[in-house]
Amino acid sequence: MSAKLKLRAFDSWQRVCPATGQLLEPGSIQFDGGVRLRGGRGEFASFQIVLGPFDRPGRLSAEVSLTALRGRKASIAAGQYDLLAEWYVHSGEPMKRRGEKAPKPGPAAGRFVPDLLVPLRVYDGRLPLGLPGNQVPGQRYQGLWVDLFIPADTAAGSYSGRVKVEAGGQSFDLPVELEVDRYRAGDDVGFTFMMNNYCDSISSGWPALRDNLDRHRTALYRRVERSFWRVAHDHRCVFYYLPYTHSGYIYPTFAPPLTGGGPDKRVASWTEWDRHFGGYFDGSAFKGTRRGPIPVPRFFLPMSLDWPASFLKWDRPGYADEFKAVMGQMAAHFKAKGWTKTTFDMFLNHKQRFKLYPWDCEEVRFLEDNEVHYKFRKLWEGTLDHKTTRPVRFDYTDGTTWVVHDDMRSAMSEFLDVYICSSTATALDQKLGTKLRKQGRHFCLCGGGASMADSLRATAFWPLQLWVWGGDSFMVWLSMEWGDEAISSLPSNGRLTFLYPGHRFGLDEALPSLRLKTVRDVLQTIGRLEAALGHGADNEPARRQAARAMGMPYATWFPKPDPTFSGSEEKPAAGWARTTLENFRALADKAIELTR
Amino acid sequence: MPARTARKSTSKSKARPASARPTQLAALSSRELIDRLAEVARIGALFIEGEDCENLLVPEARQWTDPDDINFDAKVAVGVKKTLLRIERIERFPYHAIIWRRRPDDPDRGEIMLAGSMSSSYSLGKKVNPPLLPELRRVFETGRPAVRRGRNEDWESVTQFRYGHVWLMAHDSLLRAGRRLISHFSPIRDSRDKVVAALELTCVGTDS
Numbered sequence: 001m002s003a004k005l006k007l008r009a010f011d012s013w014q015r016v017c018p019a020t021g022q023l024l025e026p027g028s029i030q031f032d033g034g035v036r037l038r039g040g041r042g043e044f045a046s047f048q049i050v051l052g053p054f055d056r057p058g059r060l061s062a063e064v065s066l067t068a069l070r071g072r073k074a075s076i077a078a079g080q081y082d083l084l085a086e087w088y089v090h091s092g093e094p095m096k097r098r099g100e101k102a103p104k105p106g107p108a109a110g111r112f113v114p115d116l117l118v119p120l121r122v123y124d125g126r127l128p129l130g131l132p133g134n135q136v137p138g139q140r141y142q143g144l145w146v147d148l149f150i151p152a153d154t155a156a157g158s159y160s161g162r163v164k165v166e167a168g169g170q171s172f173d174l175p176v177e178l179e180v181d182r183y184r185a186g187d188d189v190g191f192t193f194m195m196n197n198y199c200d201s202i203s204s205g206w207p208a209l210r211d212n213l214d215r216h217r218t219a220l221y222r223r224v225e226r227s228f229w230r231v232a233h234d235h236r237c238v239f240y241y242l243p244y245t246h247s248g249y250i251y252p253t254f255a256p257p258l259t260g261g262g263p264d265k266r267v268a269s270w271t272e273w274d275r276h277f278g279g280y281f282d283g284s285a286f287k288g289t290r291r292g293p294i295p296v297p298r299f300f301l302p303m304s305l306d307w308p309a310s311f312l313k314w315d316r317p318g319y320a321d322e323f324k325a326v327m328g329q330m331a332a333h334f335k336a337k338g339w340t341k342t343t344f345d346m347f348l349n350h351k352q353r354f355k356l357y358p359w360d361c362e363e364v365r366f367l368e369d370n371e372v373h374y375k376f377r378k379l380w381e382g383t384l385d386h387k388t389t390r391p392v393r394f395d396y397t398d399g400t401t402w403v404v405h406d407d408m409r410s411a412m413s414e415f416l417d418v419y420i421c422s423s424t425a426t427a428l429d430q431k432l433g434t435k436l437r438k439q440g441r442h443f444c445l446c447g448g449g450a451s452m453a454d455s456l457r458a459t460a461f462w463p464l465q466l467w468v469w470g471g472d473s474f475m476v477w478l479s480m481e482w483g484d485e486a487i488s489s490l491p492s493n494g495r496l497t498f499l500y501p502g503h504r505f506g507l508d509e510a511l512p513s514l515r516l517k518t519v520r521d522v523l524q525t526i527g528r529l530e531a532a533l534g535h536g537a538d539n540e541p542a543r544r545q546a547a548r549a550m551g552m553p554y555a556t557w558f559p560k561p562d563p564t565f566s567g568s569e570e571k572p573a574a575g576w577a578r579t580t581l582e583n584f585r586a587l588a589d590k591a592i593e594l595t596r
Numbered sequence: 597m598p599a600r601t602a603r604k605s606t607s608k609s610k611a612r613p614a615s616a617r618p619t620q621l622a623a624l625s626s627r628e629l630i631d632r633l634a635e636v637a638r639i640g641a642l643f644i645e646g647e648d649c650e651n652l653l654v655p656e657a658r659q660w661t662d663p664d665d666i667n668f669d670a671k672v673a674v675g676v677k678k679t680l681l682r683i684e685r686i687e688r689f690p691y692h693a694i695i696w697r698r699r700p701d702d703p704d705r706g707e708i709m710l711a712g713s714m715s716s717s718y719s720l721g722k723k724v725n726p727p728l729l730p731e732l733r734r735v736f737e738t739g740r741p742a743v744r745r746g747r748n749e750d751w752e753s754v755t756q757f758r759y760g761h762v763w764l765m766a767h768d769s770l771l772r773a774g775r776r777l778i779s780h781f782s783p784i785r786d787s788r789d790k791v792v793a794a795l796e797l798t799c800v801g802t803d804s
Binding site for chain 2: 247248249311312314315352353354355356357358359365366368369371
């Protein structure tokens with residue numbers, strides 16, 4: 001005889017084992033008697049429902065309905081909820097850091113955990129208890145993630161509604177209470193997650209695209225690609241897509257076609273490129289998202305050693321002619337289009353190790369390779385520097401992973417706008433971010449993310465730590481590392497996976513990871529702290545206060561100088577195991593208190 | 597669409613689907629392609645100095661074994677790179693030019709030294725120098741050119757598709773349709789006529 005189904009409701013911190021029902025995140029809140037949420041206007045609040053045990057996956061399904069949330073004078077429509085079925089992915093082993101003993105596996109290690117979130121509309125609005133194809137051994141529990149967006153024009157106050165679930169002949173009915181405070185999350189994301197990726201890492205998720213050599217001109221490609229930007233946008237992140245490969249190869253439509261040569265080189269037509277990318281810069285590509293049509297804050301240009309100037313002309317006068325001619329036109333075109341809310345990043349990604357160009361243009365290890373940047377400086381100034389192109393903004397971006405402290409002391413500091421540093425850049429100088437900010441520079445910290453096998457606290461601690469270090473943004477060098485089509489496990493334990501391809505579910509869109517929700521929630525907290533106390537790099541007291549709220553002395557957040565450190569061996573979220581969920585709740589409470 | 601044709605499309609003022617644009621590639625049999633690559637190799641070798649291939653890396657870097665430890669002598673390498681890019685323009689169908697050497701620490705392995713517009717499909721990524729292909733061995737040991745025709749299953753799986761070999765992405769559906777990659781290997785000699793490097797010219801064949 002089947003056991004009776006139970007419904008449990010949790011906050012957004014929990015992960016429940018689909019086989020045993022075990023709670024994998026100590027300290028998460030289980031809502032008994034009703035779901036309690038809080039948030040500001042323009043923020044998301046989330047909870048989870050877990051049903052089980054059931055005797056056999058796929059035999060039952062649940063109907064889930066949520067009512068509008070009604071306040072004293074206003075209401076929040078039920079349409080502001082997003083219902084996402086939890087797909088389970090094997091977490092692998094915890095991350096072992098170089099030079100450290102293998103950590104004791106936590107409860108989430110070596111088992112299936114909820115990660116990929118699938119819109120419930122895929123299942124006609126009903127939650128299968130055991131998603132078809134998930135094939136979790138011994139699955140007896142099924143989770144549902146519930147996102148609630150609080151529209152920016154919501155009146156502050158208390159709201160209430162209900163969530164009803166019917167499954168297996170049983171009914172469950174829970175009240176949902178929401179407290180909305182006056183704080184409004186700004187359109188400017190502030191400290192954000194730059195979800196770095198390389199073109200064309202999207203098409204492999206869709207066979208119809210992969211098999212079409214002309215795919216970039218199809219509506220399907222544009223629709224799929226745009227969804228990645230939109231999902232990132234709604235999570236207060238930036239989809240940061242480098243449009244050329246290490247060889248300098250640019251896929252069709254990722255750069256405008258050029259014609260002519262030398263000083264007469266020019267863009268032949270902006271039509272295709274504008275159609276592909278213009279919507280990101282005027283915000284129209286984000287219409288219909290929760291956060292609305294806000295232009296993307298940063299964008300990688302297709303500029304490389306071989307575009308717009310031909311590398312065959314390197315070190316010849318024609319190279320400078322071609323660069324200045326085309327990039328001057330680009331600046332003029334962007335100005336005419338009014339694309340003034342996006343910062344356009346020039347980033348030379350070439351590296352010696354790929355045997356295509358003879359310099360490391362980023363992650364420089366031999367300082368003489370900076371000669372490339374000094375040559376580009378001469379092209380940059382007078383063509384794309386801020387004064388020349390105002391009100392459009394171009395930034396000279398460099399991955400100074402190994403040599404940031406040298407670059408800051410050299411003539412490089414006179415023109416670099418964005419320093420992308422390794423996660424240990426602050427080991428030698430805790431005030432690095434503040435110093436860069438004082439120079440008007442952007443400090444971005446790059447590494448890998450936390451492992452799925454580690455607690456969600458690791459994923460949450462990672463951006464918070466980088467903010468305390470004074471970062472203006474952070475990135476993973478790859479955010480869409482996909483595994484097999486069955487999506488049963490991920491390479492690198494999910495450290496490099498925050499978005500999934502929806503093709504497997506018949507969707508031409510990106511799907512978020514549960515861990516991306518964790519990052520989003522931390523970014524919302526940081527957004528409040530910045531709103532109240534100023535940008536992290538500008539305000540060390542703000543960062544110190546956040547450290548205090550977390551119950552961890554400020555000095556202990558920073559990495560120790562390590563002479564054996566290679567620079568390319570990041571240690572994301574080192575120290576997360578010292579945190580508890582009470583620390584994160586205390587921090588969130590503090591952020592709300594400061595912005596109430 | 598072959599990558600080189602794609603690049604050409606960015607310099608044309610009239611945008612039309614690449615698939616509708618005629619290419620000389622389709623008109624050539626694989627045998628004819630091989631003959632043409634052989635002629636390109638003959639011409640190209642005239643412009644590549646063997647000593648430059650030996651001096652691509654700074655002296656201390658020539659023996660390094662860690663694939664992340666690379667340090668080119670940019671002055672030499674820029675010249676060779678430009679020559680490879682020009683070699684890729686001798687014929688009008690798309691192909692790529694790559695220079696190989698034998699690993700000094702392990703002569704049974706080859707090492708890609710420098711590529712023109714795209715790297716070799718025989719690259720196993722930056723971490724590994726592949727075992728010396730029989731065709732490359734023939735070039736280094738006999739000084740005679742050799743041709744290799746490979747199948748798609750020789751290469752990385754589709755999951756590596758995204759950021760492995762770019763031109764495999766560009767050609768992936770051709771390869772999965774049974775077309776073969778053609779690589780023509782020829783010797784590069786130094787001033788003492790010793791074979792010090794090999795030039796690979798590679799393209800997608802037009803028949804299975």
